[in-house]
Amino acid sequence: MAIRVHLDRVLLERRMSLTELADRVGVTIANLSILKTGKARAIRFSTLDALCRELDCQPGDLVAYEPGPGSEEEVEEEAYGGA
Amino acid sequence: MRTLGPGSISSFLKIILDVVYFALWVAVAVLAALALLAILLSFNPDFLKSAIHITGEDGKEFAANDATMAAGLTAAGLYAVGVLIIVGRLRRIFVTLTAGDPFHPDNVRRLRFIGLVLAGLELGRYVFWMVSAFLLPGVSRGGHGFNLTTWFSVLVVFVLAEVFREGARLRSEAELTI
Numbered sequence: 001m002a003i004r005v006h007l008d009r010v011l012l013e014r015r016m017s018l019t020e021l022a023d024r025v026g027v028t029i030a031n032l033s034i035l036k037t038g039k040a041r042a043i044r045f046s047t048l049d050a051l052c053r054e055l056d057c058q059p060g061d062l063v064a065y066e067p068g069p070g071s072e073e074e075v076e077e078e079a080y081g082g083a
Numbered sequence: 084m085r086t087l088g089p090g091s092i093s094s095f096l097k098i099i100l101d102v103v104y105f106a107l108w109v110a111v112a113v114l115a116a117l118a119l120l121a122i123l124l125s126f127n128p129d130f131l132k133s134a135i136h137i138t139g140e141d142g143k144e145f146a147a148n149d150a151t152m153a154a155g156l157t158a159a160g161l162y163a164v165g166v167l168i169i170v171g172r173l174r175r176i177f178v179t180l181t182a183g184d185p186f187h188p189d190n191v192r193r194l195r196f197i198g199l200v201l202a203g204l205e206l207g208r209y210v211f212w213m214v215s216a217f218l219l220p221g222v223s224r225g226g227h228g229f230n231l232t233t234w235f236s237v238l239v240v241f242v243l244a245e246v247f248r249e250g251a252r253l254r255s256e257a258e259l260t261i
Contacts, residue, residue, distance in 0.1 A: 031261045041259035 002067040007036045010055050010062060025050040093180035100174045107167040114163055118156035125153060151218055158211050165204040172197050186250035194244035198237050205233045 011021065018036065022029045027047060034040050048059055055062075085091040172193040179187040 034259060035261045040261045041256050043261050047261050
């Protein structure tokens with residue numbers, strides 16, 4: 001997938017730990033870790049809203065579209081390949 | 084009444100499947116022992132001929148020979164093994180249903196396997212019918228025709244496997260939705 005999450009960079013800029021953010025947002029550290037490492041498949045608007053509020057940033061600061069080789073095939077595979 | 088989770092209809096069905104599963108193990112063991120016995124007794128064909136008789140459609144009696152008896156018992160044993168495999172997979176599916184997790188990714192594989200075994204059993208039945216018709220002409224054999232219900236069941240199982248695959252995919256997506 002060509003969507004990249006820059007949560008680690010924003011956290012570093014705000015000098016905030018993942019644990020602190022988890023406490024403030026009300027999301028578990030495990031789930032934030034999934035988001036940070038780019039393993040997440042989707043993000044709820046409510047989560048994005050809470051992250052932007054606590055990190056005082058825009059959604060575009062957290063996620064970016066960075067197409068690379070094979071990203072389109074990956075999307076097709078995810079859509080039709082199944083579980 | 085709840086259909087999924089502990090203490091639900093699923094857990095009740097799981098208990099029934101457990102009982103059937105162990106009964107089938109006993110049946111398979113008995114059939115294997117009988118098949119082995121038939122093979123051993125085949126060294127004394129006169130004993131078997133005097134012990135077992137098969138009645139034909141016209142009332143004519145056929146004395147079972149050693150090879151047909153052993154083959155018949157082996158076929159019955161293989162059929163029981165097929166049913167045992169299906170019940171075994173169903174038990175595992177019902178374990179996940181009892182745990183309240185129907186869309187476990189393994190259930191897709193289990194359902195597909197059940198469909199394949201069902202189809203295999205039906206094909207095996209046709210082969211058995213053809214072979215027995217060739218070896219024992221005129222002997223009564225019940226239920227030898229093309230069974231539409233069985234093939235319909237096979238297709239339903241395969242469709243259900245796809246439904247579960249979609250469910251497993253959605254579950255995986257939900258797990259990775261933050």
